[in-house]
């Protein structure tokens with residue numbers, strides 16, 4: 509009997525590194541996850557990633573043939589060269605990740621930003637299976653997206669299509685890390701939610717603000733903290749505006765949402781859905797659907813794998 513073909517998936521972030529062996533049908537058969545030990549030291553992150561990849565490959569049975577590698581990583585990056593300057597890995601600035609991985613692992617490498625990878629993974633194996641016009645959006649440390657058109661990932665001129673995090677959703681809104689104002693990311697990313705909550709605290713408040721994350725703000729909102737509830741209302745409204753605008757621009761009828769911020773559930777979803785309903789009025793948007801990907805960690809690995817799998821089965 510022939511060997512079962514599979515790919516190695518790498519999901520690379522500033523706080524954790526994950527590797528998995530994934531079959532061409534999108535099933536994870538081996539998985540390793542570790543905290544990123546030292547994001548300030550680029551060589552250390554690379555060595556840790558290689559060790560994690562090798563451990564994953566070594567633990568995979570002999571009847572599995574791993575033929576290529578899919579890599580989802582945070583931007584910015586230069587593609588198709590695969591030179592990364594991942595924001596939350598300060599040790600990587602103009603780091604030639606793709607060529608370094610290729611020479612160490614000896615397999616073809618398919619790399620893209622993690623939000624585009626998420627979108628492709630959801631189209632191939634997740635909530636968007638079979639929807640050849642859709643968009644995937646991640647609300648996490650940043651806000652990113654990927655567009656599927658004609659059943660393929662839309663890259664754009666410089667591989668940067670889908671940056672919905674920098675769609676302007678509030679006139680004169682908060683300053684964004686990109687240099688602009690009122691971007692979705694400046695309102696609905698995890699760190700932005702925490703920052704807006706801290707800014708709303710009364711001057712002289714005795715709260716320790718150093719430990720405030722979007723999870724903490726969500727907990728406070730559920731406990732009846734009115735400021736916290738308003739911040740999620742604002743984040744959901746902003747995301748709904750971006751989705752309604754993107755839907756009419758792109759004529760896609762499905763959005764799949766993922767990332768840690770979506771764990772706040774109805775706190776963000778209710779204002780989001782209300783806003784989409786209020787703004788997406790064109791007849792071709794009547795059947796617009798919003799779904800949430802279940803497991804953010806798994807969705808990221810399946811996304812990375814799909815970058816490689818799509819090259820094999822196309």
Ligand SMILES: [Zn+2]
Nearest residue numbers: 674684686691
């Ligand atoms: Zn921006």
